[in-house]
Amino acid sequence: MATASGTWRVSSYIDDGENETSDYNGYDFTFGDDGVLTATNGTTTLVGTWSVSRDDDSSDDDGSSDSDVDFNIFFNVSDDNDFDDLNDDWDIVSVDDDTIVLIDISGGDGSTDRLTFQKN
Template identity: 55%
Template sequence: MKTKITSILIIIMYVAVVTSCSGDDDNNNDDNQNNINANQTTEIAQTGTWRITQFIDSGDDETSDFNGFVFTFNSNGTVITNRGELSVSGTWSVNDSSNSSDDDDGSSDDVDFNLFFNVPETNDFEDLNDDWDLVSATNLKIELIDISGGNGGTDNLVFEKI
């Protein structure tokens, strides 16, 4: 009887261990950047001020277009950027795009970092208007990417905390 109970307990423990293992561990990152969610990204962006340290537009490095600008992501959904007397404002949001199908890269389970500046098409800030896919986010850096559906170009945008 004791042997039968022990065997049953071993089987139960085995099933519990096997079913608790996750199959999505293949892409684990040591600092867990890829598993960050929309709420965490929103909280990170709202803390402190940021600057653009990289903006690659379809292979062209246009980072210098934003030199000296300081970005503040406010909790009310506005983003304000200043450089001296020049100020540009817009809106921002972060959402889990698993329920939307507007991603250019075909991914259905990523986090979108949405930026919109109401500026003329000739303004440099118009290039930032997009639903960027989150690559990673830490307390010091937010990395975004966009794969254009039109021309197939890849854009990269990196904010670093000041």
């Protein structure tokens, strides 16, 4: 996967129509081969986990396929921490060497979140 090396930044985070990208300004994200996800801004470092999983029993949020490939992100933080918003089993919209685009449609209220990482 394109996350094997380098650092990434959140270039866009839209939470139910609200642009919350600035919550992650200055943070560099590293997706380790061992599933460790690190976010640091030079002062604060958060350590979480990431993985890619496949669930053939559900469908993508974008409706394009019967298989569901999820990009899972988890930071062990309180509910009021900005990084809690990133905790999800995101559907992968696209991945290349420089960009990861993820989407999540809430099962509760149908709201849509969109998260984009750009390689530094």
